[in-house]
Amino acid sequence: MKVLVTGGAGFIGSNLCERLLADPTIEQVRVIDDLSTGFAENLSGLGVEFHEASILDVGALERASSGCDAIVHLAALGSVPRSIENPMATHDANATGTLNVLQAARRVGNAHVVLASSSSVYGANPRLPKSEDMLCQPMSPYAVTKLATEQYAMAFAKVYDLPVLPFRFFNVYGPKQRAGHVYAAVIPVFVDAAVRGVPLPVNGDGQQSRDFTYVGTVVDVLATAVTAQVTGGPTNLAFGSRTSLLDLIALIEQGIGRSVEVEHRPARTGDVPHSQADNSVLRGLFPSLDPVPLEEGVRATIAWMEQTLQV
Structure with missing residues (x-):
């Protein structure tokens, strides 16, 4: 299996690359990252195929994804305050960037796409705990772009039969x-x-x-989702x-x-x-998880x- 990790030079992405490369079923791990928030040294010695480029560069994304069986889409501009200061940059990276990734997955024959959304989509909805069937009430441009990320994925699953699994990360x-x-x-x-x-x-x-979640637990879930080809709707990735x-x-x-x-x-x-x-949705998909x-x-x-x- 060949896997592309977008944003693979970042915090979660580089930990995921290390985890994937330890799996004998993974033949190759590729990374596309423009290093705007990631660091090349995070990948030092890992043996990934590195493409230094933005997911907004459609040609570079097409080259990086060519022949891949799965894409883990982590590339994004994070931070609520940054999105308030510059909502357009956040939209471009997170919403348009996701659309580019989904299109790339279609071009390589409907590759399985695992995506990073965020608990921020729940926003002003005060109910606890947050469940996936709740009304989302984003409170920042960042949260809006993450809702767009997962909704684009679900639309592609419906319209193009693209296999997807969006995760709502909680404070990794x-x-x-x-x-x-x-x-x-x-x-x-x-x-x-x-x-x-x-x-x-x-x-x-x-x-x-x-609801803090350790990165080692997160990458175990992501790697299992890839190798077991788990699909589904938006899923909280945290443990209550x-x-x-x-x-x-x-x-x-x-x-x-x-x-x-x-x-x-x-x-x-x-x-x-x-x-x-x-x-409960996460536990249903990954019953053996031990955070x-x-x-x-x-x-x-x-x-x-x-x-x-x-x-």
């Missing part, structure tokens, strides 16, 4: 997820600050909660946990063995106060960050 974290930029996710920001001994920046009062930012900070303190200082900042526009997945506990995942993330920062 772990090794290779970097801090040090304005759009960084909360766990790398917190762990980076804790390891360096500087105050942890908390937007709002810290009571907001998230709910952890406040203040509780997360306590876990980080346990992991580094000392207390940390917290700096409270104004709440961010477009942020959802609480997020928690109903994982990595948050405490273990945080420890692994701290270890990676300490090594990266050489603290």
